[in-house]
Amino acid sequence: MKELNEMQRFLEQLVPEKPKSTLGFATPYPTLRDHPLHTPEQWLEGKRTDDRAENLWRINDSLYDLTDFIEKHPGGQDWLKFSKGTDITEAFTCHHLSNVPETIVKKFYVREAKEPRNTPFTLKDDGFYKTLKSNCVEALKTIDHKDDKKTKLMADCLFFSYLLLALAAAYFQSYVLGFASGIFLSMTAIAAHNFFHQRDNFRMHYFDFSLLSSKGWRISHVLSHHIYTNTIYDLEISAMEPWFQYLPVNKHPFYRYISWLYSPIVYLMMLPASWIKMVIQFIIDGGKSFHKASLLPIAAFTLMYFFSTGSFLNFLLVYGALLTGLGLHFGFIGVTAAHHHPDIFHDGDKPSKEKGELDWGIHILDTVMDKTDITGNDFLVLTTFGDHCMHHLFPTLDHGILKHLYPVLYETCKQFDLEYRITTQLDLMIGQFKQLAKVQGKLQ
Ligand code: HEM
Numbered sequence: 001m002k003e004l005n006e007m008q009r010f011l012e013q014l015v016p017e018k019p020k021s022t023l024g025f026a027t028p029y030p031t032l033r034d035h036p037l038h039t040p041e042q043w044l045e046g047k048r049t050d051d052r053a054e055n056l057w058r059i060n061d062s063l064y065d066l067t068d069f070i071e072k073h074p075g076g077q078d079w080l081k082f083s084k085g086t087d088i089t090e091a092f093t094c095h096h097l098s099n100v101p102e103t104i105v106k107k108f109y110v111r112e113a114k115e116p117r118n119t120p121f122t123l124k125d126d127g128f129y130k131t132l133k134s135n136c137v138e139a140l141k142t143i144d145h146k147d148d149k150k151t152k153l154m155a156d157c158l159f160f161s162y163l164l165l166a167l168a169a170a171y172f173q174s175y176v177l178g179f180a181s182g183i184f185l186s187m188t189a190i191a192a193h194n195f196f197h198q199r200d201n202f203r204m205h206y207f208d209f210s211l212l213s214s215k216g217w218r219i220s221h222v223l224s225h226h227i228y229t230n231t232i233y234d235l236e237i238s239a240m241e242p243w244f245q246y247l248p249v250n251k252h253p254f255y256r257y258i259s260w261l262y263s264p265i266v267y268l269m270m271l272p273a274s275w276i277k278m279v280i281q282f283i284i285d286g287g288k289s290f291h292k293a294s295l296l297p298i299a300a301f302t303l304m305y306f307f308s309t310g311s312f313l314n315f316l317l318v319y320g321a322l323l324t325g326l327g328l329h330f331g332f333i334g335v336t337a338a339h340h341h342p343d344i345f346h347d348g349d350k351p352s353k354e355k356g357e358l359d360w361g362i363h364i365l366d367t368v369m370d371k372t373d374i375t376g377n378d379f380l381v382l383t384t385f386g387d388h389c390m391h392h393l394f395p396t397l398d399h400g401i402l403k404h405l406y407p408v409l410y411e412t413c414k415q416f417d418l419e420y421r422i423t424t425q426l427d428l429m430i431g432q433f434k435q436l437a438k439v440q441g442k443l444q
Pocket of ligand 1: 066069073074075076079080083088091092095096097098099100101102104105197198199396
């Protein structure tokens with residue numbers, strides 16, 4: 001009995017503390033944030049409840065009915081279907097570099113919103129982000145765009161290398177080849193991330209082979225993580241809880257330090273768990289969120305089995321080696337990409353505010369650190385989430401183009417007296433572990 005009580009006390013201590021935002025969202029705790037499934041669809045459902053968009057699309061304080069534009073949207077239908085009933089101000093501003101969308105959207109104006117926005121972010125015409133954007137648009141006129149062809153070629157080569165290695169692994173029953181194909185699949189998926197940010201294209205579906213979903217990531221990564229980076233509204237933060245707790249709250253030492261040891265296990269489980277959660281979500285919503293691309297990993301699995309020369313059990317072990325290479329590589333590169341370090345803002349830290357307001361672009365500068373040893377190498381940039389600061393600020397720009405815009409970023413930061421930060425991959429790796437152990441927000 002005494003042992004049972006002690007066990008219960010221990011388990012109670014493991015329940016994570018609810019994080020509090022220091023940014024000032026009007027709805028201080030996101031609806032459905034702690035649902036155990038953490039699916040992208042649930043995140044959207046919570047956002048619809050919190051965003052005060054009155055079942056329409058909200059940009060600043062105006063409401064629009066874009067129903068008739070969904071099928072005409074040049075970026076693809078997903079974006080407008082997903083975002084119905086939400087505030088799309090930041091997403092709308094950072095996804096378009098031309099003025100055309102601003103002109104078109106006026107046709108769909110309905111009325112002003114009843115309540116102020118839920119967000120602490122601003123996007124003023126003379127603020128940092130919009131100034132940077134117009135400087136970048138000017139610079140883009142003189143930039144040679146051939147580098148995006150190189151990016152496409154690299155993504156295609158990575159995909160075919162993964163496929164060849166996977167088939168060879170099945171044919172020769174080789175765990176080493178299986179593991180190597182998993183690493184190539186992870187690099188393919190990271191490269192494909194460049195493409196699901198853009199208008200619909202076939203390369204975005206390379207991502208789906210990794211058991212992750214390009215459609216799901218357009219919500220969890222593009223609409224959640226990119227806009228609400230490192231805040232309580234960032235699904236890439238909440239979906240990792242309780243195992244990885246990056247926000248500075250009171251945490252049990254188990255999560256602070258033992259997470260350093262169990263990290264590789266979480267990396268291994270992350271992708272299969274995400275695929276299973278996606279299937280559960282299909283069941284919950286009666287197939288509404290189903291999309292054909294989620295069958296691609298099954299097709300690849302079947303093709304591998306077709307090439308397999310050994311027993312089914314042996315084939316499963318080879319496939320397990322592929323999943324091991326995939327999970328370890330993707331997990332490690334993902335968590336050390338750019339966002340987790342004690343010097344990087346996490347909700348609970350003191351934000352840098354400009355005249356009491358937080359320009360969204362400044363929030364991105366606060367939550368990203370680039371990597372000195374990656375930048376300048378097109379292949380590494382594409383396969384390790386490199387040039388991440390510019391990518392967050394202009395997500396539809398191809399990764400091959402981003403490097404040309406850094407001089408504009410340095411100049412605009414100087415103009416606004418802001419700091420652009422860059423460090424080494426090793427520092428980010430160590431910093432990620434330190435951030436997991438961090439319990440107190442940096443308030444100075
Ligand atoms: C959640 C909000 C939105 C997102 C995430 C989004 C995303 C995108 C993306 C990814 C592209 C392709 C960009 C490229 O490949 O260069 C695009 C293009 C475009 N979108 Fe949207 N969009 C959104 C809302 C809207 C709205 C409300 C309108 C207008 C009513 C609009 C009009 C356009 C137009 C005209 C283009 C063609 C490119 C351009 O002229 O900039 N979008 N959008």
